[in-house]
Amino acid sequence: MKITDIKTYVVKVSDKSSPWPWLFVEVETDEGITGLGEATDTHAAPALITAFETIKPMIVGEDPANIEEIWQRIFHSFSNINGRGFTSHLISAIDTALWDIRGKVLGQPIYNLIGGPVRASVPLYTHIQDQGQANGLQDAYDQTKRVISEGYTAIKTDPFKSQRPSGPRHWGSDKVEILSPSAIQEAVDWMDTVREAAGPDAELMVDAHARFDTASAIAAGQALEHVNLIWYEEPVPPQNHAALQQVRENTNIPLCMGERHFTRFDYLPLFEHRLVDYVMPDILWTGGISEMKRIGSMAEAYYVRIAPHDAMGPVSIVAGFHCSMTMPNLYRLECLHTWFDDFAKILDPMFKYEGDSIVPTDEPGLGIALNHEVLDQYIVEPDSFISFG
Amino acid sequence: MKITDIKSYIVSPIPGSPWVFVEVETDEGITGLGECSDYRSGPMLVAGIEAVKAMVIGEDPAHIDEIWQRIFRQYSSLSGRGFISHLISGIDIALWDIRGQVLGQPIYKLLGGPVRDRVPLYTHIQDQWYDGVTIDDAVAAAKQTIADGHDAIKTDPFKWQRELTGEFTGAGRVEYLSPRALAEAVDWMDAVREAVGPETELMVDAHGRFDVASAIAGGRALEHINLIWYEEPVPPESFKALRQVRESTNIPICMGERHFTRYDYVTMLEERLVDFIMPDISWTGGISEMKRIASLAEPFYVRISPHDALGPVSIMAGFHCSMTIPNFYRLECLHTRFPDFAKIMDPMFEYDGKWINPTDTPGLGVALNHETFDEFLVDPWSEEARAFR
Numbered sequence: 001m002k003i004t005d006i007k008t009y010v011v012k013v014s015d016k017s018s019p020w021p022w023l024f025v026e027v028e029t030d031e032g033i034t035g036l037g038e039a040t041d042t043h044a045a046p047a048l049i050t051a052f053e054t055i056k057p058m059i060v061g062e063d064p065a066n067i068e069e070i071w072q073r074i075f076h077s078f079s080n081i082n083g084r085g086f087t088s089h090l091i092s093a094i095d096t097a098l099w100d101i102r103g104k105v106l107g108q109p110i111y112n113l114i115g116g117p118v119r120a121s122v123p124l125y126t127h128i129q130d131q132g133q134a135n136g137l138q139d140a141y142d143q144t145k146r147v148i149s150e151g152y153t154a155i156k157t158d159p160f161k162s163q164r165p166s167g168p169r170h171w172g173s174d175k176v177e178i179l180s181p182s183a184i185q186e187a188v189d190w191m192d193t194v195r196e197a198a199g200p201d202a203e204l205m206v207d208a209h210a211r212f213d214t215a216s217a218i219a220a221g222q223a224l225e226h227v228n229l230i231w232y233e234e235p236v237p238p239q240n241h242a243a244l245q246q247v248r249e250n251t252n253i254p255l256c257m258g259e260r261h262f263t264r265f266d267y268l269p270l271f272e273h274r275l276v277d278y279v280m281p282d283i284l285w286t287g288g289i290s291e292m293k294r295i296g297s298m299a300e301a302y303y304v305r306i307a308p309h310d311a312m313g314p315v316s317i318v319a320g321f322h323c324s325m326t327m328p329n330l331y332r333l334e335c336l337h338t339w340f341d342d343f344a345k346i347l348d349p350m351f352k353y354e355g356d357s358i359v360p361t362d363e364p365g366l367g368i369a370l371n372h373e374v375l376d377q378y379i380v381e382p383d384s385f386i387s388f389g
Numbered sequence: 390m391k392i393t394d395i396k397s398y399i400v401s402p403i404p405g406s407p408w409v410f411v412e413v414e415t416d417e418g419i420t421g422l423g424e425c426s427d428y429r430s431g432p433m434l435v436a437g438i439e440a441v442k443a444m445v446i447g448e449d450p451a452h453i454d455e456i457w458q459r460i461f462r463q464y465s466s467l468s469g470r471g472f473i474s475h476l477i478s479g480i481d482i483a484l485w486d487i488r489g490q491v492l493g494q495p496i497y498k499l500l501g502g503p504v505r506d507r508v509p510l511y512t513h514i515q516d517q518w519y520d521g522v523t524i525d526d527a528v529a530a531a532k533q534t535i536a537d538g539h540d541a542i543k544t545d546p547f548k549w550q551r552e553l554t555g556e557f558t559g560a561g562r563v564e565y566l567s568p569r570a571l572a573e574a575v576d577w578m579d580a581v582r583e584a585v586g587p588e589t590e591l592m593v594d595a596h597g598r599f600d601v602a603s604a605i606a607g608g609r610a611l612e613h614i615n616l617i618w619y620e621e622p623v624p625p626e627s628f629k630a631l632r633q634v635r636e637s638t639n640i641p642i643c644m645g646e647r648h649f650t651r652y653d654y655v656t657m658l659e660e661r662l663v664d665f666i667m668p669d670i671s672w673t674g675g676i677s678e679m680k681r682i683a684s685l686a687e688p689f690y691v692r693i694s695p696h697d698a699l700g701p702v703s704i705m706a707g708f709h710c711s712m713t714i715p716n717f718y719r720l721e722c723l724h725t726r727f728p729d730f731a732k733i734m735d736p737m738f739e740y741d742g743k744w745i746n747p748t749d750t751p752g753l754g755v756a757l758n759h760e761t762f763d764e765f766l767v768d769p770w771s772e773e774a775r776a777f778r
Contacts, residue, residue: 041466043440050436054429054775066557073559079597079625079647080427080672082471089467170452172459210465238465239652260465265626269656285466388444388463 001105002030003062006094008049009370011313012380017342020385022313023048024370027097029064033104035097036366038284038315039089045382051090059094064101071095071290075263084262088287095288096319096366103365110365111325114293121357122324125154125203125307125332131190132162140190144197147337151355154203154230154332159190160211160220164389171389176237179216184223191227203230203332206253210234210260214246221251230331231256231278244275256280259309263287264294271302278331282309283319292320296327307331314343318351318368321358333358346371346378390491391416392448395480397438399431399767399774400700402729407431407767407774408700410757411438411479415450419490421483422753424702425475425671432769437476445480450487457481457677461650470649474674481675482706482753489752496753497712500680507744508711511541511590511694512724517577518545518596524580531584534724538742541590541617541719546577547598547607563624566603571610578614590617593640597621597647601633608638617718618643618665631662643667646696650674651682658689665718669696671703676710683714694718701730705738705755708745720745733762 005028012021023045025037039048058073074091075083083091103110111117128134128143140157147155163177179187194204206229208217217235224232232253236243238260248255254277261267262285270276279299283292296306306329308320317335324333337356344350348371352359361367394414401407409431411423425434441460448456460477461469469477489496497503514530515522527544534542550570554561566574582591593616595607604622611619619640623630625647635642641664648654650673657663666686670679683693693716695707704722711720724740731737735758739746748754767773 044464044467047433047437047440047472050769051430051433053770054432057775069557069559071559072562076559076562076624078430081430081475082468082647082649084626085468085470086433086472170455172455172457172462175458175462237462239470239650240655242655260468262468263626268627268629282466383440386443388459 001033001064003060003064004028004030005060006052006056008052009375010045010049010380010382010384011346011375011378012384013342013345013378017336017339018312019387021045021380024313024315025052025093025097026370027064027094027101029101033101035064035100036315036369037093037095037097037100037288038313039093040284040312040316041089043385043387044089047086048089049382051086055090064098065105067095067098067102067290070098071287084266088262088291089285092284092286092288092291095290096283096315099289100365107364109360109363109367110289110322111360114289114322115326117325117360118328119325119330121354121359122321122330123332124152124335124337124356124358125156125205126152126335126337126356128155128157128194130158131160131187132158137189137193140193141197144194148198148202150337152337153201153356154205155194155198156205156207156334157190157194158207158209159187160208161186168389176213177211177216179212179220184220187220188223191224195227205230205233205256207233208235210237212236214243217247218250221247221253225252229253233257233280234260241269241273241275245273248275254278256307258282259285261286263291264298267295267298271298271304276304278305278307280307280309280334282312282316283323284312284316289319289323292323293327296323296329300329303329305329305331308333310334311336314347314351314368315366317358318366321351322366325360346375390419390450392446392450395438395442395445397435397479399435399769400733400762400765401767401773402732402765403726404773409434409479410700410702411483412757413450413480413483413487415487419487421450421485421487421490422702422756423479423481423483423486423675424700424706425479426699426703427475427672429775431774433472434475435769437472438479441476450484451491453481453484453488453677456484457674470653474649474678475672478671478673478675478678481677482670482702485676486752493751495747495750496676496709497747500676500710500713503712503747504715505712507746508708509719510539510722510724510743510745511543511592511719512539512722514542514544514581516545516594517548517574520549524577527577528580528584531581535585535589537724539724540743541592542581542585543592543594543721544577544581545594545596546574547595548573563600564598564603566599566607571606574607575610578611582614592617592620592643594620595622597624599623601630604634605637608634608640612639616640620644620667621647628656628660628662632660635662641665643694645669646672648673650678651685654682654685658686658691663691665692665694667694667696667721669703670706670710671699676706679707679710680714683710683716687716690716692716692718695720697721698723701734701738701755702753705753708738709753712747733758733765
């Protein structure tokens, strides 16, 4: 069997799900089997699409079963633009698609090809809105109550309002934000409200989205300790572990990092310097199913749990599901459960979920596919989403 | 003054070496020139420049750091370090060109002023990496290089090692050095040393190709050559691997072209893994970031030597920084390409053997010759634009 083409589709269903379009990738073969991948990343669709075209000659003509060879080929060939980041987005989409093909060829769901199940189903955690987007504390309370009533017991949110005083003229320079005492108090009020609505047994996480300098991150971490969080996520930007170390040494909440770390090469120092208690790679960004498994087994050697990041399209969550079925040291798979209706509109088959879990089926490969009969109405221009700041 | 547009071009006066130029246009008729060439990645870089335009058009081109931060921090999910820092570099260099033109000053006079009269270069002979080159070729090239007025030469003496992987070029990207391969590398360097004499400065570039054991064996075998440095002995993703090589070899180590922004350099310097650093100004974040990396290295008493295997704008941007950096070694070049540079530049920079000389021309001091360069324009979708090297 040989790979014959790589096609990309930019798809936006509605504003009920992700504001940014999803970038799907289909790898086609000379035996009619197609594999599905995804490389969604907010505004980067035009550049990623061009990149898939650029790397096609490296892949077309290859046997799709040679998953590792193709992974290595792309990763090391683009070290000049860094294999970790933009390049690993490309690898992720292709790698996931190749596993989809492999599963279809062998008649097995992917999880049966990567070590087999170690659980009956995959538990999820979901979100309420971030304080910066919602409408006040009553909204936090109501959203939390609703999510709990829908069967979810683990909820994440970003309680920090936007601290960007510079306005449109200087928005680059204040992207690393500073937290005043009153900003921290607002974050505490938000989390206290969520905790009250969710009850003492709910698993709550705070996501700081890598927004803060070390002093701000530390002050907030200390102020939120009483909430009894599962983790405090990306308190500082990802580029210098010394900043993360400083937060670690001065706060008492478990730390979680990962969506802005790519491939096991980025994770190794996090483990070695014992900077994290949970890791959350994004399967569309970090190197696909192959790399998610490798990072999972690296984490296991340190007795750290993995919780795949997922805030993208349906391939992201399903690829994460297959890995999560097979990783002993899983915490939960991230989701935005309010997006599932939009997923269902463009998939056939759609994945199966019950309560706060995704359940396995015997469908070969990923177990989902794009419904090309309806897809056309949701295709958008690659540069259709512009929202900077 | 406001930025009105950013254009990018792929130009290839040298077949197999396409360059990506970036022109930033303003509403006062001043245009700035930058470069973010990267071998086969031209098409995706052009798409990337298109994608970030919206963030920059309408801005005051004097707000160089604001624009730098804006792009870098917007794209942390693609890793700002690598593909994104290429885009920033092209734009940053162009913004400094505009600044210099507006103020009527060559860029080096806006970066702290000169700390030397002129900038020394080092150059290259062929690499034994490529099939079909012989030791006689190397000796002849070395002697010619000395005759051309140069006294510092770099080469990669390691033949391409394919035995362990054959057709599997992906897995074969991390190569293994057999005893025979080591002997061939030693023969190459011995012949070059004999041709140039004991006082010529020689460097070995391993291009990040080898596993730890091979890199160590290579370093030990070449110790008697008295090299200035041993460059990228192992791939860039692992500082642990680099440490292992460092602890087992006695040649000064140089790293850098595949490390991007000062964030990538902090760990290398703190852990004393390098004796020279060589960021690429078109990849690492432009003139602004080159200066910041140099000042990060200075408190470690490590010299900087900008990587440059690209086009005429890259070398001039490096030249301006190099005029102002105290802890500087030499600026890299491929001097045999200067006549090709001259085909598309007007003005072209002034060089004299191993020196580039400063002038008072405002800004970069070079500009694209729009009358001649059209002939060498390359379609981003063509084979030529994706030339491998």
